[in-house]
Amino acid sequence: MADPITQQQLSQIAKFSTLHPRPYGQKYEYGTAGFRLLGSLLDSVVFRVGLLAALRSRKLDGETIGVMVTASHNPPDDNGVKLIDPQGEMLEASWEAYATKFANAETDDELTKEYLAVAESLNINLDSPANVVFARDTRASGPALVAALKDGLAAAAADYADYRILTTPQLHYIVKCINTAKTATPYGHPSEQGYYEKLATAFQIVTKGKPKPHVITVDAANGVGGPKLKELARYIGSDYLDVIVVKDEIDAVEKLNYQCGADFVKTQQKLPLGVQPAPYELYASLDGDADRIVFYYIDEAKKFHLLDGDKIASLAAMFIRDLIAVSGVDLQVGVVQTAYANGSSSKYLSDILQVPITVTRTGVKHLHHASQLFDVGVYFEANGHGTVLFSNSATKALESFEAQNPGQQDAVTTLLSLAALINQTVGDALSDLLLVIAILSHKAWGPSEWNLTYTDLPNRLVRVVVKDRAAFKTEDAERRLVEPKGLQAQIDALVKKYKSGRSFVRASGTEDAVRVYAEAATRLEADELAVKVSDLLKGL
Ligand code: G16
Incomplete structure (x- = not known):
C-alpha cells in the first residue's frame, strides 16, 4: 500500500486525467523534437508531459525543468511539446521512452501505474520538491495546451512558473539561468x-x-x-x-x-x-x-x-579557429554536421580549414552532445539549427590566459564575448543572427564575400508521404537505409550514375513523411536524382 502522499498524488492524477482523455487509438512518439502533431490531438499528451516534468525535477533534486509548447517550423494547426533539462539541454534520451509510455497509456489507471512505476524504479521521492517553468509560441492551440500542462503540474504537486510567449531558445536560456543561479558560474538573469x-x-x-x-x-x-x-x-x-x-x-x-x-x-x-x-x-x-x-x-x-546552416558553421569555424590561432591559447575547434551537410561544406571544413568533423543523426540533441567533445564545438544542421559550444575548460583557459601583446588580448576578449553572445544551451536564431553579423563586420564582408568561401553542390530535399514512415530504418548516421529491405541497393545503383552524386532517405521525426535528400554536380542532375529516388518510394 502506497504512503499517504503517494496515494494522494495518484488520486489527483487519476482525477485530472479524466479531464484530458487520450484520443482513442491515437499513437504518440517523442520524436526529433518532442511530441509534434495536430494541436487538437495533443491535450492528453501535454497533461502527461506535466506529470513527467515533475518526476524529472524530483529525480534531479528539485532542479528546474522546462516545458516548451511549440511546433516550430510546422504548419499553424500543428503543435508540439518538449522537455528541457536543467542545463538548458534537450531531455536526456533515456527519459524519452517514459514520455512515450505516458502519452500512450490507454486509461487513467494505466497512467497512474506508469507514474508510480517510474517513481519506484528510479527511486524518486514523490514528497520532494518539483519545479517546472514553461512557455509557448504564438499558435492558436497554445493557451488550451498550456491549461492542460498546468493541470498535469498541479496533479503532480509541482511548483511552476508561466513565462508566457517566448522563443524556444529563450526558455532554454531561462532554465539554465535558474539552475546555475547559485553556482560559481551563473549563466545570466533568468528573465x-x-x-x-x-x-x-x-x-x-x-x-x-x-x-x-x-x-x-x-x-x-x-x-x-x-x-x-x-x-x-x-x-x-x-x-x-x-x-x-x-x-x-x-x-x-x-x-x-x-x-x-x-x-x-x-x-x-x-x-x-x-x-x-x-x-x-x-x-x-x-x-x-x-x-x-x-x-x-x-x-x-x-x-x-x-547561406544555410553549413555556411554558418563554416563561417563560425573559420572565424573562431583564426581567433584562437591569434590568441595563442591551445584549443581545438571541431564541427558537427548531419547527413544533410552539403558535400562541399564538409570538404571545405576538412581540407581548407582542417578542422575535425563528426557526423550525427538529425536532431540538435545528437549534435549538441557530439560537439561537447571539442574545446569549441560548432554544430549546425543544414536547415540552420545550431550553435557553438565553449567547454568549461576552454572558457577557463581563455579567462586565465596572460596575453603577451594587444593582438592576443583582443582575440581572447572577442572569444570570451562570443561565448556570451552565442546561446550555450541550444540553437538560437537570434543569437546566431548576431554571431553572423558580428563576424561579417569583423571581416568587412558582405553576403557575396561570405558565399565565396566554397560553392555548394546543387541539392534537393523532397518530402514524400508514405503509408508508414516507421518502416524506414537507417544506420550510419542516417546515411543508409536498413529497411525496407533492398531499397538502399536501389538508391546506390541510382547514385552511381551521377557525378558527385549522393542521396539518402530517412523518416522525419517531426512530420508524418519521409525526406529524400539528393546532391550532384549540376542542378539538373541533383533534381533528377531526387525525383528518381522519390519514385522508388511510390506505393510504400
Ligand atoms: C526540429 C529539430 C531539428 C531537425 C528538424 C527537422 O527542428 O529540432 O534538429 O532538424 O526538427 O527534423 P525531421 O527531419 O526529423 O523532421 P524544429 O525547428 O522543427 O524544432
Whole structure:
C-alpha cells in the first residue's frame, strides 16, 4: 500500500486525467523534437508531459525543468511539446521512452501505474520538491495546451512558473539561468530581459570599433521571433545594429510559416513570398519558434543565393579557429554536421580549414552532445539549427590566459564575448543572427564575400508521404537505409550514375513523411536524382 502522499498524488492524477482523455487509438512518439502533431490531438499528451516534468525535477533534486509548447517550423494547426533539462539541454534520451509510455497509456489507471512505476524504479521521492517553468509560441492551440500542462503540474504537486510567449531558445536560456543561479558560474538573469541584456552587451563588445554592419532584413515567419527580435534590437541600439523585421504578423495565426520562414526558404530554395531584396543586401529567415535561421541575398541578375546552416558553421569555424590561432591559447575547434551537410561544406571544413568533423543523426540533441567533445564545438544542421559550444575548460583557459601583446588580448576578449553572445544551451536564431553579423563586420564582408568561401553542390530535399514512415530504418548516421529491405541497393545503383552524386532517405521525426535528400554536380542532375529516388518510394 502506497504512503499517504503517494496515494494522494495518484488520486489527483487519476482525477485530472479524466479531464484530458487520450484520443482513442491515437499513437504518440517523442520524436526529433518532442511530441509534434495536430494541436487538437495533443491535450492528453501535454497533461502527461506535466506529470513527467515533475518526476524529472524530483529525480534531479528539485532542479528546474522546462516545458516548451511549440511546433516550430510546422504548419499553424500543428503543435508540439518538449522537455528541457536543467542545463538548458534537450531531455536526456533515456527519459524519452517514459514520455512515450505516458502519452500512450490507454486509461487513467494505466497512467497512474506508469507514474508510480517510474517513481519506484528510479527511486524518486514523490514528497520532494518539483519545479517546472514553461512557455509557448504564438499558435492558436497554445493557451488550451498550456491549461492542460498546468493541470498535469498541479496533479503532480509541482511548483511552476508561466513565462508566457517566448522563443524556444529563450526558455532554454531561462532554465539554465535558474539552475546555475547559485553556482560559481551563473549563466545570466533568468528573465526575458536578462536574455536581451546578455546578448546585447556581448554583441556591443564583439563589434566595438568595427564598421557598423549594413542593414539586415529578417523574415520572422509570422512567429514569435518577430516581436522578440525587435525587442533585442532595442536593447542593442541603432548605433550598433539596423534590423528590419518583415513577416511579423503574429496575430494572423494562419500565416505562421506560410510561404516564409527558414524551413520554406531552405527547402524551396527561394525567397519568402512578397520579399523583394535589393542586390547584395543581407536577408535572413527565422522559423516559427526562432531556433533556426538561414541567410540569403540576390545578385544583380536577381539570382537567389542561400547561406544555410553549413555556411554558418563554416563561417563560425573559420572565424573562431583564426581567433584562437591569434590568441595563442591551445584549443581545438571541431564541427558537427548531419547527413544533410552539403558535400562541399564538409570538404571545405576538412581540407581548407582542417578542422575535425563528426557526423550525427538529425536532431540538435545528437549534435549538441557530439560537439561537447571539442574545446569549441560548432554544430549546425543544414536547415540552420545550431550553435557553438565553449567547454568549461576552454572558457577557463581563455579567462586565465596572460596575453603577451594587444593582438592576443583582443582575440581572447572577442572569444570570451562570443561565448556570451552565442546561446550555450541550444540553437538560437537570434543569437546566431548576431554571431553572423558580428563576424561579417569583423571581416568587412558582405553576403557575396561570405558565399565565396566554397560553392555548394546543387541539392534537393523532397518530402514524400508514405503509408508508414516507421518502416524506414537507417544506420550510419542516417546515411543508409536498413529497411525496407533492398531499397538502399536501389538508391546506390541510382547514385552511381551521377557525378558527385549522393542521396539518402530517412523518416522525419517531426512530420508524418519521409525526406529524400539528393546532391550532384549540376542542378539538373541533383533534381533528377531526387525525383528518381522519390519514385522508388511510390506505393510504400
Ligand atoms: C526540429 C529539430 C531539428 C531537425 C528538424 C527537422 O527542428 O529540432 O534538429 O532538424 O526538427 O527534423 P525531421 O527531419 O526529423 O523532421 P524544429 O525547428 O522543427 O524544432
